[in-house]
Amino acid sequence: MNLDLDLDLDVAFHVSIALADASPVALAPLLGELRGAGYRRAVLPPMNPQEADAAGLRRVFDEADIVPIAMTGQQPGADVSSEDSTERRAGADALRAAVEFAAAIGADQLNGVPYGLFGPPGGPTPFAAVERAAREVGVVADEAAARGITMTFEVLNRYETSALNTAAQALDFVVLSGSENLRIHLDTFHMAVEEADMSAAIRAALPKLGYLELGQSGRGHLGSGAVDIPAVVQTAIDDGYTGRWGVEAFSRGLVGQPAADILAIWRDPFDDGLELASEAIRVIRRGWAESTAGRRAQRLARSGAA
Incomplete structure (x- = not known):
């Protein structure tokens, strides 16, 4: 099997895999390495739009020829799912500020958890809260689209x-939002907990799937864990997925505080983020090479060489 072909996939790398400091100075060398490894995009952690150096971030991304993906979320007192109209308005304002920040750094995608608070839930989320969140998020997603930014929302596991928690619920959320522009973000780490059939869930979400993130069961190297990442990649491509891919992993010593505690990262499954980045591309390449499109590309390459 020839794995030296150019990988014609749009892959993003979460910068928190490699470093805790997402300042322009810290990011610049990492972004250059990622571009050389074959990544087209890099995902930033959630940042305060009022405090982050948007101009500096845009400069280092442009210099590395890497496109940023921004992230957003909600906070107590600013939550689009709240019964309180003032809290909902504050939550929507936070999402709009994130859209402005994404535009300022040159991003065309905004990821995250825009539909409520992140963290261990105290019980089931009432359907009314999901409805409220969907309406608010849908409005902002349409506003973002008018700025050339695709807004996605990540489906998380039950502990977060x-x-x-599932692709089916995500599809219902898109319908509730009333937005034609809102897209789903699925992550194999979370799907390994919640989905009976990961590939079937991805297949069902395809019409609204905007971002497919690859993460292992233990949050470490993509090639080691309970999730067969190459099989996920192969099947998704064969089922017709043509969107963006993400790579996510976390190690306590690299992600830093407070993120490590927030994400429940208690161990160090790896100690070199760039090594993980290279390994992840190889793992994704294996899945692509086994897909119909990958095998076709290899046949064409062999016939051309002949």
Whole structure:
């Protein structure tokens, strides 16, 4: 099997895999390495739009020829799922500020958990709260689209939210939002907990799937864990997925505080983020090479060489 072909996939790398400091100075060398490894995009952690150096971030991304993906979320007192109209308005304002920040750094995608609070849930999320969140998020997603930014929402496992845990729930959320522009973000780490059939869930979400993130069961190298990442990649491509891919992993010593505690990263499954980045591309390449499109590309390459 020839794995030296150019990988014609749009892959993003979460910068928190490699470093805790997402300042322009810290990011610049990492972004250059990622571009050389074959990544087209890099995902930033959630940042305060009022405090982050948007101009500096845009400069280092432009210099590395890497496109940023921004992230957003909600906070107590600023939550689009709240019964309180003032809290909902504050939550929507936070999402709009994130859209402005994404535009300022040159991003065309905004990821995150825009539909409520992140963290161990105290019980089931009432359907009314999901409805409220969907309406607010849908409005902002349409506003973002008018700025050339695709807004996605990540489906999490049961230990991080009780609002949206499955692809089926995500599809219902898109309908509730009333937005034609809102897109789903699925992550194999979370799907390994919640989905009976990961590939079937991806297949069902395809019409609204905007971002497919690859993460292992233990949050470490993509090639080691309970999730067969190459098989996920192969099947998704064969089923017709043509969107963006993400790579996510976390090691306590690299992600830093407070993120490590927030994400429940108690161990160090790896100690070199760039090594993980290279390994992840190889793992994704294996899945692509086994897909119909990958095998066709290899046949064409062999016939051309002949």
